[in-house]
Amino acid sequence: MKHRPPLIPSAFEYASPRSVPEAIALLRNRGDGAKVLAGGQSLIPLLKLRLASPTVVIDINGIPGLDYIKENGGFLKIGALVRMADVEASDLLLRKYPVIHDASEVIADPLVRNLGTVGGNLSHGDPANDLPAVMLALGGKLVATGPSGDRVIPAESFFVDSFTTALNHDEILTEVRVPVPGPRSGGAYLKHELKVGDFATAGVAVQVGLGPKGECKSVGIGLTGVGPTAIKARAAEEALIGRRPGDGDAVRAAAKLAAESADPASDIRGTAQYKRDVVALLFRRGVQMASDRARPGGAG
Numbered sequence: 167m168k169h170r171p172p173l174i175p176s177a178f179e180y181a182s183p184r185s186v187p188e189a190i191a192l193l194r195n196r197g198d199g200a201k202v203l204a205g206g207q208s209l210i211p212l213l214k215l216r217l218a219s220p221t222v223v224i225d226i227n228g229i230p231g232l233d234y235i236k237e238n239g240g241f242l243k244i245g246a247l248v249r250m251a252d253v254e255a256s257d258l259l260l261r262k263y264p265v266i267h268d269a270s271e272v273i274a275d276p277l278v279r280n281l282g283t284v285g286g287n288l289s290h291g292d293p294a295n296d297l298p299a300v301m302l303a304l305g306g307k308l309v310a311t312g313p314s315g316d317r318v319i320p321a322e323s324f325f326v327d328s329f330t331t332a333l334n335h336d337e338i339l340t341e342v343r344v345p346v347p348g349p350r351s352g353g354a355y356l357k358h359e360l361k362v363g364d365f366a367t368a369g370v371a372v373q374v375g376l377g378p379k380g381e382c383k384s385v386g387i388g389l390t391g392v393g394p395t396a397i398k399a400r401a402a403e404e405a406l407i408g409r410r411p412g413d414g415d416a417v418r419a420a421a422k423l424a425a426e427s428a429d430p431a432s433d434i435r436g437t438a439q440y441k442r443d444v445v446a447l448l449f450r451r452g453v454q455m456a457s458d459r460a461r462p463g464g465a466g
């Protein structure tokens with residue numbers, strides 16, 4: 167018999183459950199050795215490099231009913247298996263949730279977006295992924311389904327550390343929820359990358375709601391790639407409340423606070439100080455863009 171070369175990843179069993187309860191039972195029975203496979207765009211490279219060596223890979227792609235984008239009960243609800251390409255193509259997200267749409271256009275490249283899922287982007291816990299900051303800006307919630315049912319986790323408690331989320335090993339992220347924005351709300355996501363398709367040198371997600379005098383009534387800010395997790399820039403959010411987006415001094419002061427809340431590492435994409443400067447710049451542009459979109463006639 168001809169010699170067969172070994173596979174690059176270490177050997178693993180493959181399971182293809184047809185329902186969420188079936189997947190959870192497998193996760194429970196197989197313990198820490200089990201890994202969920204969604205789009206595979208982050209997991210497969212880890213397997214090939216043997217940075218992950220699960221005993222069983224649980225492919226959730228055969229589970230029906232996890233690929234919706236809809237508004238229901240005051241929330242935008244996105245199923246975990248929605249592909250980034252479907253996010254990009256969604257008219258609802260373009261019109262009412264432009265901060266999500268903006269991010270979908272700058273995540274990796276079209277090939278990755280065709281397979282990569284919303285649930286995978288968030289569950290991976292990669293501080294360089296773009297959707298975590300967007301969820302922080304939008305005040306999103308993540309639905310973790312496990313043996314005892316659903317747990318709704320606010321985005322700000324979900325990202326625990328680099329590549330570590332609040333998901334238990336026997337839970338699957340099944341849905342993402344975002345409060346439907348009020349009138350005169352808008353958002354924007356801006357990302358600086360070294361080349362098209364790269365992870366962010368830094369990214370800033372902004373969501374604002376304007377009051378009757380054009381002042382900021384609500385503000386959400388999330389930062390990408392400048393700390394061990396995506397960062398909610400709370401001091402910057404608070405500094406903008408009650409201020410007009412056109413008030414240059416107020417926006418510059420808030421941008422400084424956003425930059426100070428970043429905790430970047432110096433690496434091939436730039437020094438820590440450079441990344442803080444990028445945060446401040448993207449913040450100012452993002453507030454402008456989000457508030458333009460919040461005004462009557464603006465998209466989102």
Ligand SMILES: Cc1cc2nc3c(=O)[nH]c(=O)nc-3n(C[C@H](O)[C@H](O)[C@H](O)COP(=O)(O)OP(=O)(O)OC[C@H]3O[C@@H](n4cnc5c(N)ncnc54)[C@H](O)[C@@H]3O)c2cc1C
Nearest residue numbers: 202204205206207208209274282283285286289295296339
């Ligand atoms: C070349 C390249 C460039 C990239 N650039 C970017 C970029 O610029 N911005 C960006 O945001 N991302 C980028 N990515 C990552 C990409 O967006 C991935 O798709 C995403 O991080 C993971 O999604 P996935 O569906 O492929 O998950 P998978 O790779 O299948 O899984 C990733 C991890 O999440 C877990 N997981 C997946 N789904 C669930 C779930 N529903 N419940 C519980 N656990 C789950 C898996 O067990 C695994 O640990 C890039 C990837 C590549 C290959």
